[in-house]
Amino acid sequence: MTKSFPDEMIKVGSYDWPRPPPTSSLRARFRQLRERTGFGGQNPADEAPDTLEGLQGQLLPQSIWEELEARYRTLLDARFLGATDNASVKALVTMPSLPGGIVEDWAKINGLSLKQDGAAEEVQTPRSLIPLASMAWRTVPARAAARRQLSEIANATRRSDSGELLLFGSSWTWTYLAQTSSIRAVVSEAYCFPAYDCKSLAQLIADHIGSVQLKSVETREDILACKDDGDPKDNYLAALAATANGCPWAALQMLEDAAAQQTNGSEKQDEDDSSTENIRWVCDPSPPNIPEHLKRAPEFLLHALLIHGPLTEDEIAQVLPLQLPVGLSVALDRVGLVEFKGDKLQIVCRNYPHVRDILTKAGFPADQL
Known part of the structure; x- marks a missing residue:
């Protein structure tokens, strides 16, 4: 066959x-x-x-x-490791259900530079990766900083010594930025896995x-x-x-x-x-659900984690406009929707599809691929 x-x-x-x-x-x-x-x-x-x-x-x-990781690397190679186009900014948009480290490991194998802070002023390697999450912080100072970052990225592509830039992040981060910034004007092409x-x-x-x-x-x-x-x-x-x-x-x-x-x-x-x-x-998959005694606050927390990625409790307080119930993160961890990794809270990758379903049913705007 x-x-x-x-x-x-x-x-x-x-x-x-x-x-x-x-x-x-x-x-x-x-x-x-x-x-x-x-x-x-x-x-x-x-x-x-x-x-x-x-x-x-x-x-x-x-x-x-x-094998699955090898297939994904082959897809990345074919799309992003061709002839370098110094005048382009591309984006790689992934689902939150993709295990962490897949893109970063591929970049390391191929000698790509990872700019954790999103800075593009000193890009000198043939290709560099910039995480989208660095531009999505939802505070007034952070929004101003994100605008400056996008301007730096746009200006960097006009320099003769600049390498090709690849922005990468989750579909929720990309959708948020596409709706609140000029990232579509800066990025020439955006791709996702099939x-x-x-x-x-x-x-x-x-x-x-x-x-x-x-x-x-x-x-x-x-x-x-x-x-x-x-x-x-x-x-x-x-x-x-x-x-x-x-x-x-x-x-x-x-x-x-x-x-x-x-x-x-x-x-x-x-x-x-x-x-x-x-x-x-x-058996048919049994989706985890938000405890019935918790109202609305869990959806806001899950939505924030999808946009920003893993967050500490202090960071959650910065990006959410409401005070969360005491013990909410523990309750969501108990049912398998989130998990603690060190001092940060994150979505459980394998249960992301259930999280997406919960949010869309609650009326939150879904990610766009």
Whole structure:
């Protein structure tokens, strides 16, 4: 079968958001109703074979993450490591579900200079990276500083000794700056990573799990079994791709979280029948939710973290116009929406798609790709 992995970066504004299958939203609503009211009987996961109960185990090998990172580096090489254009400023816009360090590691491997403070006055290397977050601080002095930074970047491209500049940051940071500054006038081209659909996910997973068979707890079908055109027969991966917004990193992490393992010996079987030995069962992703007793403040905090990236408590107080409830960050950490890294609070990468869904349903303007 011909491989169908995405092979080029996409211009911002042309992202192909995977669409969920027609039945996925209905199933999600029914699942929410069942969880809240108990209506509709048992959860399908509870009706699965006894061997599923409480069993865990790593599904995806390290090799799948290594291949995915290699594919992303190839995309970056092809788009940004061609002939140097000293007169251009480009942007790389990524989803917050992309693991931290992917872009920075690629830059280090290829000898690109990283300007942490956003300064562009002394750019002398052929290519330099400037983080968008350095221009998105939402205070009056910081907004003035961001305007000066954009002016410096625009002026730097007119110098004969200036290298090519690549701005990079999250889709939420880019969208905020596009709406509040002249960054679109300064940047000549903005690109993002392409979406992985159900076919790409199926091929990527199948290449790394050997003879293991993945079955949906909901449908009891093999989620990797494909039609003649390469599309999976079951809708599980189509729904997963849509839930993950096309980000393969998030999709694979959600799949890992949803996996349960069937062990041997729990069910009577012939000695020569080893079919159950290689079966892994996967449930539909169970999204974390904001605790019901917390109102509005969590959305503002999540929104700030998406725009600015990891923040300390003091930094959160600077960029938010309201006083947050005591213990809010701990409550959101408990349900898996945020996590502490040192003294900073950040969005949990694998749960970013759920955070995005929470904010859009709450009426916040979504990121644009």
